[in-house]
Amino acid sequence: MAISVVMPALEMAQETGKLLSWRKQEGETVAKGEPLLEIETDKVVLDIEAPADGILAGVRQRDGAVVPVGEIIAWIVAPGETPPADSIVAAPAARTVTEKARPQSPSTAAPAMPPAGGPKISPKARRLAEEHGVDLSRVQGTGPNGTITGEDVLAAASAPPAPASEAPALSAIARLMAERTAQAWRTVPHFFLTREIDAGALLQAREATGLEAKPTHTDLLVAIVARVLNKHPKMNASWTGSAIRMNPNVNISIAIAVKDGVVGAVIPNADKTDLATIATRRRDLADRAKAGRLHPPDIEGGSFTISNLGMFNVDAFQAIITPPQAAILAVGRIADRVVPVKGAPAIRPMMTITLSSDHRVVDGAQAALFLNDLADALQQASLSDI
Numbered sequence: 403m404a405i406s407v408v409m410p411a412l413e414m415a416q417e418t419g420k421l422l423s424w425r426k427q428e429g430e431t432v433a434k435g436e437p438l439l440e441i442e443t444d445k446v447v448l449d450i451e452a453p454a455d456g457i458l459a460g461v462r463q464r465d466g467a468v469v470p471v472g473e474i475i476a477w478i479v480a481p482g483e484t485p486p487a488d489s490i491v492a493a494p495a496a497r498t499v500t501e502k503a504r505p506q507s508p509s510t511a512a513p514a515m516p517p518a519g520g521p522k523i524s525p526k527a528r529r530l531a532e533e534h535g536v537d538l539s540r541v542q543g544t545g546p547n548g549t550i551t552g553e554d555v556l557a558a559a560s561a562p563p564a565p566a567s568e569a570p571a572l573s574a575i576a577r578l579m580a581e582r583t584a585q586a587w588r589t590v591p592h593f594f595l596t597r598e599i600d601a602g603a604l605l606q607a608r609e610a611t612g613l614e615a616k617p618t619h620t621d622l623l624v625a626i627v628a629r630v631l632n633k634h635p636k637m638n639a640s641w642t643g644s645a646i647r648m649n650p651n652v653n654i655s656i657a658i659a660v661k662d663g664v665v666g667a668v669i670p671n672a673d674k675t676d677l678a679t680i681a682t683r684r685r686d687l688a689d690r691a692k693a694g695r696l697h698p699p700d701i702e703g704g705s706f707t708i709s710n711l712g713m714f715n716v717d718a719f720q721a722i723i724t725p726p727q728a729a730i731l732a733v734g735r736i737a738d739r740v741v742p743v744k745g746a747p748a749i750r751p752m753m754t755i756t757l758s759s760d761h762r763v764v765d766g767a768q769a770a771l772f773l774n775d776l777a778d779a780l781q782q783a784s785l786s787d788i
Contacts, residue, residue: 404485405454407438407476409469410698419443421467421475426452428461432478439475446665446701447694454478460485526552534559576662583722590641590723591761595769599777601736601753607783617681620656620710623733624680626779628652628672631706634772636764638705640726646763647726655704655724656684658691665691666724668704712736718754728763731776732756755780 409419420442426432438452456478463475477485523531523538527550531538534555541558543550604622611617631638631652640647652673655666667687669680690696706728709721712735721732734754741750755776759769 403480404459404483405456405478406474407450407453407478409441409471409473409475410450411471418468418470421463421465421469422447423465424458424461425449426458428458428476430458432456432458446660446691446696448696448698450698452478456480457483459483522547522549524549524551527555530555530559579663586722586725590725592720592723592758593761593766593769594720594756594758595766595773596718596754596756597773597777598752598754600741600781601751603781603783604753605736605751611677613678613681615681615685617677618684619712619733619736620708621677621681621684622783623708623710623731623780624654624656624669624672624684625675625677626783627706627708627731627776628654628669628675630772630776630779632673633775634768636768637729637759637772639728639763640705641728641760641762642726649705651703651705653703653705655707655727656687657707657709657721657730658688660691660694664709665696665701666704666707667691667696667700668702670703707731708733712753718756720756721758723758723760728760729769730758732758753780 409421422440422442424439425437426439432438432452432455434453434455435451437449438458439450441448441450457480458476459479460477461475463469463473469475479485522543522545524545527538527541530536530552531541536555536558538550538555541550541554544554545551604619608617608619608622635648636646638649638652640649651671654669654672656669657664658667667684669675669683669687672680675683687696687700690700704724704727707721707724707730709730710733711719712733714735716734717737718734719732721730723730732755734756736751736753738749739752740747741752742748743750755773757769757773764772
């Protein structure tokens with residue numbers, strides 16, 4: 403029985419995905435679980451695995467196509483089996499939308515043909531377009547019924563080039579990330595709470611782990627934050643649009659900088675995971691995120707986010723919540739400061755943490771209690787607790 407391959411929905415409010423490349427060609431044998439195609443969402447590039455063993459057939463979309471979520475793009479069939487008749491097409495579907503290609507010089511750019519149903523093109527115009535590297539889809543026809551003539555092509559070829567833009571166009575990932583961030587800022591009623599904490603115990607805990615690969619401050623934060631969230635389930639909840647959903651698992655999403663944006667990679671059940679495993683998984687996620695090789699489960703199900711900019715020498719900042727999560731913790735660098743200790747000035751390694759919360763899910767007092775318990779846990783960081 404033929405198994406459909408569809409454009410998956412990997413993120414909230416995702417409507418389309420861009421098919422970057424097929425890992426297999428039509429007619430090739432595939433095994434369930436092996437990489438089948440590569441897609442791009444608004445945040446990440448992901449390998450999608452084959453849903454079954456069989457032969458790739460009835461490919462409906464080609465590299466570069468932007469496909470609606472849920473649309474069938476191919477089939478996995480048994481040897482000798484044919485895909486459903488309506489899935490076989492001679493060319494990419496007419497409604498396929500493709501991203502604009504990067505600008506090319508006239509000497510190397512291939513002339514693009516106008517879409518089906520567009521203006522008529524004279525044979526002379528086609529020949530001249532090929533000779534001069536003119537994109538026919540950008541030529542306005544002046545012949546009968548809008549026919550593109552040879553004179554139209556020559557006029558386009560001799561026209562001065564369009565002025566270069568002051569800044570490069572945003573990639574699909576950067577553009578959609580900007581839209582989602584703006585939407586979150588407009589629709590989520592944020593409020594912010596800030597604490598300065600003594601990070602001395604955190605530094606000592608990191609040095610005392612005894613692990614072959616020393617964990618980062620982020621690893622320790624994930625472990626400690628997850629355990630404190632157990633005492634404050636509202637901070638681990640989500641807003642559904644009309645109600646509060648209490649999440650059964652503490653899945654910590656870590657904000658990781660990638661090309662053109664930020665991705666939230668998830669440590670599932672972080673409250674029940676030991677520090678060594680958290681550190682190993684965080685390193686793996688960071689490496690694959692930067693290489694554009696995250697898988698769908700890597701970015702799904704986050705219930706609380708940590709964004710650490712301390713490695714960039716940032717003292718403090720306020721982070722924007724990732725819906726439907728109720729909160730995000732912004733972490734600044736650890737730096738020596740003069741602070742009062744038992745009534746006398748002392749130099750201590752201090753760190754600023756800022757909690758952004760969704761007022762629809764938690765109120766100020768609930769967030770303050772969580773932040774207070776978190777500050778205590780960080781200032782008493784004990785490996786026996788994580």
